[in-house]
Amino acid sequence: MNAILRRTTTMLCAAVMAVPMALSANAVEPLPNDKGIRYNDYASISESSDYTLTIPATFDIKNSGWNEIGDISASGTLENGKKLVVSAESENGWALKSGENSVGYTMKNAETDTAAADTWDFTNLPASQSIGINVEEYRGKPAGSYTDTVTFTASVEDAAVAVTSLTLDKTSIPYSGGSLMVTVEPSTATDSTVIWKIPDVAHIYSDAEYQNEIATTMIDYYKYTEPMEAGIVYLKRDSGSGSDTITVISNADETKTATSSFEFKYD
Structure with a gap:
């Protein structure tokens, strides 16, 4: 009251x-x-x-x-x-x-x-x-x-509860595809939504069958999602070799990102 x-x-x-x-x-x-x-x-x-x-x-x-x-x-x-x-x-x-x-x-x-x-x-x-x-x-x-x-x-x-950190559950995922889960701290943050930044040759999905692709916007050879709820996503690459970085960014505070780089790699 x-x-x-x-x-x-x-x-x-x-x-x-x-x-x-x-x-x-x-x-x-x-x-x-x-x-x-x-x-x-x-x-x-x-x-x-x-x-x-x-x-x-x-x-x-x-x-x-x-x-x-x-x-x-x-x-x-x-x-x-x-x-x-x-x-x-x-x-x-x-x-x-x-x-x-x-x-x-x-x-x-x-x-x-x-x-x-x-x-x-x-x-x-x-x-x-x-x-x-x-x-x-x-x-x-x-x-x-x-x-x-x-x-x-x-x-x-x-008062708004600020985001203090983001963490990802893996340091890398296979070239052929895999899942990443982001956790936002604290769990009581007012805005816990995140933005995924992925390479231009990659795709991001909401399901493990890679059927429901999440919409992205291309900016300088990277794809960005709209702000979305934190949780699990599924990613894979089309072609090419080498490794690329996947970054997850707090929508509330762009200075808060995943603490490590996560790369696509060959199995």
């Missing part, structure tokens, strides 16, 4: 022609169905997950363009395998509005970022993330009180 903490941030410009804009933040009373909420922005999630979330209470927006807000910070403890997810939602679709008039803005982690930011994951506490907003040019806009409300929501969710 997730506990949710909500904070609202209201952005206000008394008159667009008078450059300063003000931002204030307030903690709001939790919804009736929210569990584990305490006041002062503190949420007790469980016996082993307790966190405090802090966002800037006030700041001034002095101009169009980039405005540094401050830090989203979280402290406390998280249960093993959990993460704190913070998200922000704008009431006006990321725009300051005055009647029918609006001034758009984008929330980002840094001025140089090209992508907007409205979700942040914290897997280790304490942690923080700086944020700011990029306000569109508003000179020439009608004067008025331009406002928006941003709601920050925090919840504890399951």
Whole structure:
């Protein structure tokens, strides 16, 4: 069961022609169905997950363009395998509005970022993330009180379990064909799928009778499968001599591959 903490941030410009804009933040009373909420922005999630979330209470927006807000910070403890997810939602679709008039803005982690930011994951506490907003040019806009409300929501969710290693059950298979089984560690990895990379003269099958060939894509003289569940596959070569390397790659982390090279060889 997730506990949710909500904070609202209201952005206000008394008159667009008078450059300063003000931002204030307030903690709001939790919804009736929210569990584990305490006041002062503190949420007790469980016996082993307790966190405090802090966002800037006030700041001034002095101009169009980039405005540094401050830090989203979280402290406390998280249960093993959990993460704190913070998200922000704008009431006006990321725009300051005055009647029918609006001034758009984008929330980002840094001025140089090209992508907007409205979700942040914290897997280790304490942690923080700086944020700011990029306000569109508003000179020439009608004067008025331009406002928006941003709601920050925090919840504890399951964290992704990373792949730590791949292993294969054989160091080589015969030229005429054979099986390979890949094992992904840990067994609880969030994404345990793998990609097989085989020579262009080889074929990969899902059955020991070599009837059901697995589709591949050719890239630079190697064939690659689509991500597939880890397990046993069957491989053989058409023709040629010598040996070639078979590699299995974690779909979640391409730096994790089988620890040894596995070659086609003559019987």
